[in-house]
Amino acid sequence: xxxxxxxxxxxxxxxxxxxxxxxxxxxxxxxxxxxxxxxxxxxxxxxxxxxxxxxxxxxxxxxxxxxxxxxxxxxxxxxxxxxxxxxxxxxxxxxxxxxxxxxxxxxxxxxxxxxxxxxxxxxxxxxxxxxxxxxxxxxxxxxxxxxxxxxxxxxxxxxxxxxxxxxxxxxxxxxxxxxxxxxxxxxxxxxxxxxxxxxxxxxxxxxxxxxxxxxxxxxxxxxxxxxxxxxxxxxxxxxxxxxxxxxxxxxxxxxxxxxxxxxxxxxxxxxxxxxxxxxxxxxxxxxxxxxxxxxxxxxxxxxxxxxxxxxxxxxxxxxxxxxxxxxxxxxxxxxxxxxxxxxxxxxxxxxxxxxxxxxxxxxxxxxxxxxxxxxxxxxxxxxxxxxxxxxxxxxxxxxxxxxxxxxxxxxxxxxxxxxxxxxxxxxxxxxxxxxxxxxxxxxxxxxxxxxxxxxxxxxxxx
Ligand code: ARG
Numbered sequence: 369x370x371x372x373x374x375x376x377x378x379x380x381x382x383x384x385x386x387x388x389x390x391x392x393x394x395x396x397x398x399x400x401x402x403x404x405x406x407x408x409x410x411x412x413x414x415x416x417x418x419x420x421x422x423x424x425x426x427x428x429x430x431x432x433x434x435x436x437x438x439x440x441x442x443x444x445x446x447x448x449x450x451x452x453x454x455x456x457x458x459x460x461x462x463x464x465x466x467x468x469x470x471x472x473x474x475x476x477x478x479x480x481x482x483x484x485x486x487x488x489x490x491x492x493x494x495x496x497x498x499x500x501x502x503x504x505x506x507x508x509x510x511x512x513x514x515x516x517x518x519x520x521x522x523x524x525x526x527x528x529x530x531x532x533x534x535x536x537x538x539x540x541x542x543x544x545x546x547x548x549x550x551x552x553x554x555x556x557x558x559x560x561x562x563x564x565x566x567x568x569x570x571x572x573x574x575x576x577x578x579x580x581x582x583x584x585x586x587x588x589x590x591x592x593x594x595x596x597x598x599x600x601x602x603x604x605x606x607x608x609x610x611x612x613x614x615x616x617x618x619x620x621x622x623x624x625x626x627x628x629x630x631x632x633x634x635x636x637x638x639x640x641x642x643x644x645x646x647x648x649x650x651x652x653x654x655x656x657x658x659x660x661x662x663x664x665x666x667x668x669x670x671x672x673x674x675x676x677x678x679x680x681x682x683x684x685x686x687x688x689x690x691x692x693x694x695x696x697x698x699x700x701x702x703x704x705x706x707x708x709x710x711x712x713x714x715x716x717x718x719x720x721x722x723x724x725x726x727x728x729x730x731x732x733x734x735x736x737x738x739x740x741x742x743x744x745x746x747x748x749x750x751x752x753x754x755x756x757x758x759x760x761x762x763x764x765x766x767x768x769x770x771x772x773x774x775x776x777x778x779x780x781x782x783x784x785x786x787x788x789x790x791x792x793x794x795x796x797x798x799x800x801x802x803x804x805x806x807x808x809x810x811x812x813x814x815x816x817x818x819x820x821x822x823x824x825x826x827x828x829x830x
Contacts, residue, residue, distance in 0.1 A: 372454050375514030381448075390689050391451045394697060396438075401484040401571070401642055402452055403435045408583040409563060410471055416574050418474065421613070423467050430464035431456075451690075453464045453477050454482075474573035475566060478597040478685040481560035485583065485693065492700050493555040497548045498830050499707035500613065504544045506715045508821045511537040511649040518796055519724040520733055527731025528799045531809040533724060534818065536623045541821045543616040548828070557604035565593035568684040598684040600674065605690050607671040610699045611664075618664040621657035628654045633723040638716035641709070656713045663702050686695050730769040738779075741793050746785040756783050767827040771795055817825050 371381060381389075414424035434456055437443040447456035454477075461468030511534035521531035561581035564571065570593045590596040627634035628642075637654055645651035668703055673748045677691045735757050742753035759782050764771045767778070772794045779786045792798050804810040807817070 371450070372458065373446075384581055386447050386450070386808055389450060389687075390447045391693065392445055392447060392449055394694050395481075395484075396445060396452045396455070397457065397697065398437070398484040398488050399438050399452055400479075401487045402456055403481070404584070405480060405483045405487070405563065405566055406456070406471055406702055408417050409430055411477055412579045413470070413473060413573075415579060416576055418573055420576075423470055425436060426464045426467050427460065427471050430460045430468060430662065431465055434459050438664060438672045441625070451477070451481075453480050474564065474571040474575045476568075478567050479562045479565040479593075482565070482597055482599070483584075486558060486562060486602050487694065489602050490555045492560055492631065493551040493606055493609065496610070496613075496703050496707070497555075498699070499704060499711075500544050500548050500551070501828060501830065502710045503707055503714070503820070504541055504548075504712075505591075505712050505825055507537050507541050508818065508825065510534075510719070511541070511814075511821075512818055514719070514721070515811045515818065516573050516797070516798060517719075517721045517724055518728045520727050520731060523807070527727075527733055528564055529736055529803075529809075530728050530796045532735045532800055532811060532814055533719070533721070533805075535809040535814045538817045540616065541817075543619075544613075544826060545821070546615065547609065547613040550612065551606075551829070553606040554609055555601065556587075558605065559585075559587045560590045561588070561679075562590055562596045562599075563597045565667065567588065568594055568597050594684045598681065598686070598689060600678055600689060600692050602669070603696050604674055604678070607667070607674055607696060607699055610703045611667045611671045614667045614706065615663040617706060618661040620710075621660040624657040625654045625661070625715075628657075632727070634720055634727070636718040636720065636723075636772070637713060637717070640714060641713040656709055660706050660710060663706060670699045676821065697781050728772050728796050729772070732764060734772045734794045734796060737793045737799045737802060738771065738790065740802075741790050742786070745787075745789065748785070759783075773800075781818040817822045 371377070374380070410419060410424050410427045410431075412423060413419045419427070434443065437459070443459065445455060449458060457468065457471060463540070496646045514533035514537070515535075517533040518530050519530045519533045519536055520527040521536070561577065561584060563580045563584075564575050564577035567648060581587075581589045590599075624635065624637070626632050628637055635805055637652075637656065639652075641656045642652045642656040643651065673695050674692055677688050681688055688690065698731055736759060738756040739750065739753040742748045742756055746753075760774065762781060763778060763782060767774075774794070776788055777788075779790060793802070801810045801812075804813055807813065
């Protein structure tokens with residue numbers, strides 16, 4: 369197959385080279401951005417008097433036909449065309465004749481691919497942010513029903529202090545809020561046009577970069593062409609944004625896996641989002657959260673892979689950069705399906721509040737409240753109060769009961785400065801509601817957080 373760049377070559381390319389060199393099998397998903405970019409470019413060439421009205425019209429009509437062929441599946445992708453840019457230009461020229469060759473005036477594939485990929489990534493930043501919003505909406509809705517459902521708050525995976533389930537869920541709402549903001553900021557930061565940088569140094573043609581930038585909705589034009597044609601920070605950013613978001617999803621997934629076990633029994637995933645075992649008929653496995661946790665590995669890998677590709681590249685464009693796309697596409701696909709299935713799994717899971725409250729009876733969750741009481745009410749230095757409480761815990765262990773179930777007599781025997789006013793402090797609900805400091809778990813504070821997130825979601829413009 370004759371290459372578009374074959375002018376200076378005497379031998380034709382080997383088919384092994386075609387297989388190795390081509391990006392067409394994966395970059396064709398950028399076809400929409402590519403055709404829109406070419407359309408804006410030719411309009412600018414026309415406005416600048418570089419192509420005539422007739423030529424411009426013919427090229428735009430041809431591009432529209434190419435778009436139609438791609439979308440209805442009749443476009444034939446040849447690996448020998450190397451990449452989508454050349455495949456589209458070649459088909460265009462077949463449709464409109466030699467005038468198609470004018471499209472590439474004042475342009476290189478280097479700025480062309482930078483435009484296509486950047487615009488695709490910007491669009492995906494916003495689409496992913498919208499999917500996160502849907503997950504957050506489910507989380508906030510579930511949270512709104514559980515501001516008084518007790519669950520053991522843990523550190524080191526050991527029971528620590530009672531919190532409410534809404535407070536626990538809203539910790540994830542906080543993570544997802546940061547994620548949404550990160551995706552939005554990347555979309556905004558990178559919204560500058562590479563078009564017109566040509567191969568690396570700009571062009572002698574009298575182009576108007578601002579015009580093409582505006583027609584795409586870019587906020588401006590890049591400053592330095594040499595940087596722009598080999599800048600892939602926007603791709604690294606979305607990879608990092610996705611990796612961080614998937615890390616959050618993975619943490620939540622880990623909890624869902626634990627909570628679905630017999631040992632916890634806090635939640636039961638819907639049958640539609642759980643799977644069975646091929647040998648053990650009784651099994652119901654949490655494959656969805658497990659896979660979400662597992663897929664975090666591949667998105668981390670994609671980030672590290674592109675950082676490694678970019679490291680050490682001399683200016684400006686190098687073919688190494690073609691390796692930027694598959695990992696980004698894979699991370700985007702992974703993020704999109706992960707968010708969709710997470711939303712469904714959360715929305716359909718059953719919450720077993722009884723098991724959560726039962727679990728709060730294990731592990732002396734109100735021990736800190738006793739120490740706080742001794743410090744505040746009996747004016748005992750906190751260190752000493754901590755030690756006395758340790759004795760109380762040891763006594764409760766001997767009796768085989770939780771600190772919250774100890775009688776006043778038992779407490780008083782250990783330290784006579786303890787009076788009856790301690791008793792309500794040890795009740796788990798009171799313990800949770802005592803933590804009224806800003807951002808704390810007390811139901812009043814959790815309700816503030818709930819209102820904050822409801823407001824955030826309502827006002828969010830994406
Ligand atoms: N397929 C290439 C890529 O994805 C397009 C740019 C090629 N430019 C070049 N001078 N070889 O990066």
